[in-house]
Amino acid sequence: MTPFDQELSARLAAIRASGLHRELRCVDSAQSPRITVAGQTLLNFSSNDYLGLANEPALREAAIHAVERYGAGCGASRLVCGSLRPHHHLETTLADFKGAEAALSFSSGYTAALGTVAALLGKGDFIILDRLVHACIVDAARLCGAKLRVFVHNDLAGLESILRWIDTQTSPAGPGKTRPRTLIVTESVFSMDGGFAPLRELVELKDKYGAWLMVDEAHATGLFGPNRRGMAEALGVSDRIEVQMGTLGKALGAAGGYICGSRPLVEYLVNRARSFIFSTAPAPSVAAAAAAGIAFVRSPLGEERRLALMSRIAELPDHLTVATASPPSAIIPILIGNETKAMEVAARLRHQGVFIPAIRYPTVGRGKARLRLTITAVHTSEDLAQLAAALHQV
Ligand SMILES: *Cc1c(COP(=O)(O)O)cnc(C)c1O
Numbered sequence: 001m002t003p004f005d006q007e008l009s010a011r012l013a014a015i016r017a018s019g020l021h022r023e024l025r026c027v028d029s030a031q032s033p034r035i036t037v038a039g040q041t042l043l044n045f046s047s048n049d050y051l052g053l054a055n056e057p058a059l060r061e062a063a064i065h066a067v068e069r070y071g072a073g074c075g076a077s078r079l080v081c082g083s084l085r086p087h088h089h090l091e092t093t094l095a096d097f098k099g100a101e102a103a104l105s106f107s108s109g110y111t112a113a114l115g116t117v118a119a120l121l122g123k124g125d126f127i128i129l130d131r132l133v134h135a136c137i138v139d140a141a142r143l144c145g146a147k148l149r150v151f152v153h154n155d156l157a158g159l160e161s162i163l164r165w166i167d168t169q170t171s172p173a174g175p176g177k178t179r180p181r182t183l184i185v186t187e188s189v190f191s192m193d194g195g196f197a198p199l200r201e202l203v204e205l206k207d208k209y210g211a212w213l214m215v216d217e218a219h220a221t222g223l224f225g226p227n228r229r230g231m232a233e234a235l236g237v238s239d240r241i242e243v244q245m246g247t248l249g250k251a252l253g254a255a256g257g258y259i260c261g262s263r264p265l266v267e268y269l270v271n272r273a274r275s276f277i278f279s280t281a282p283a284p285s286v287a288a289a290a291a292a293g294i295a296f297v298r299s300p301l302g303e304e305r306r307l308a309l310m311s312r313i314a315e316l317p318d319h320l321t322v323a324t325a326s327p328p329s330a331i332i333p334i335l336i337g338n339e340t341k342a343m344e345v346a347a348r349l350r351h352q353g354v355f356i357p358a359i360r361y362p363t364v365g366r367g368k369a370r371l372r373l374t375i376t377a378v379h380t381s382e383d384l385a386q387l388a389a390a391l392h393q394v
Helices: 003-017 057-070 078-082 085-098 109-120 135-144 156-169 199-209 263-272 284-298 300-319 339-351 381-393
Strands: 034-037 040-044 102-106 126-130 147-151 182-187 212-216 243-247 257-261 331-337 369-374
Touching: 040 381, 057 085, 057 284, 085 102, 085 257, 085 284, 102 109, 102 263, 109 135, 109 182, 109 212, 109 243, 109 257, 109 263, 126 135, 126 156, 135 182, 147 156, 156 182, 156 199, 182 199, 199 212, 257 263, 284 300, 300 381, 331 339, 339 369, 339 381
Parallel strands: 126 147, 126 182, 182 212, 212 243
Antiparallel strands: 034 040, 102 257, 243 257, 331 369
């Protein structure tokens, strides 16, 4: 073994010893409530494909059509010659769906967060995060160079005391000097706990202190609000949030990330978001599938799927005693605590034919390992009964 590999092997041994080792599992089927892993068919309760769109004919056909017309790849970044019709169509569809002035798509939600936060803030600015935000936002906060402050999950008083402290740190803009900016970032539905952020109160607070607000709707887009735009719509605060972010890879069934907001925001990101500028444009098939996912969500069929999902979630207490968020979301954490124990429980569930991987540090805090159970619109009541029986067994 080379010294390089020796060092990495020692690091891997330490990861294993702490119960945090991860490995890939090869899935031999399309996303659905049942997936094939190593020849075994498993009832899948781990997908973010909340509406069952990842393998939906309308999305598949849109992708195939885009391949036939535009090919497999884009050849360059969006700003060079890779900005194809499907990207533009996706962005007008997105803006219209979200009721926003403009939208920009990225190759992932992760890169949308990195590029956007680092474009908006720099050294001398402030960024404030809810403790439970997704890793991409934490990484974005580190990358942008702004001073980082974190508040206890959903703790408005804690957030306000940070905002007050920042006020004491900053003097008003003088001639030729811009005032430091403060950006608050939270999720509308938290990815590992399934709970909601108090968006109305957050909007009031950021307005009171002249801060900006960015909301990650990764687990809400397509699921909440009269037009299924997300929680900002459900709570009537969409037009008071400076930056609305989300992914095209969860309920929308495709892949990619997006930012929605004002026209100046999107124009600015096209000029300044490095993860957008210095990266090959997403495949046209993926952009086309995402646009078809949005069209599906907005159609009566999309509403049917959403209602099916909500009724499956509502049935869950008939099968299991689990604490669900209120209002309920599709993410139900089953807290275990110890990392190794969580892995054992997940392995025993697999033995019972049920797939719910253990989520461990650093995705969640140390000692907060859990099974992250997700329900989709295409699960049946019988699937829930089988899940309950398997959980009961283990
Ligand atoms: C999945 C997720 C992302 C990242 O989106 P991708 O498109 O998968 O890169 C960002 N934020 C949250 C809260 C997520 O759950």
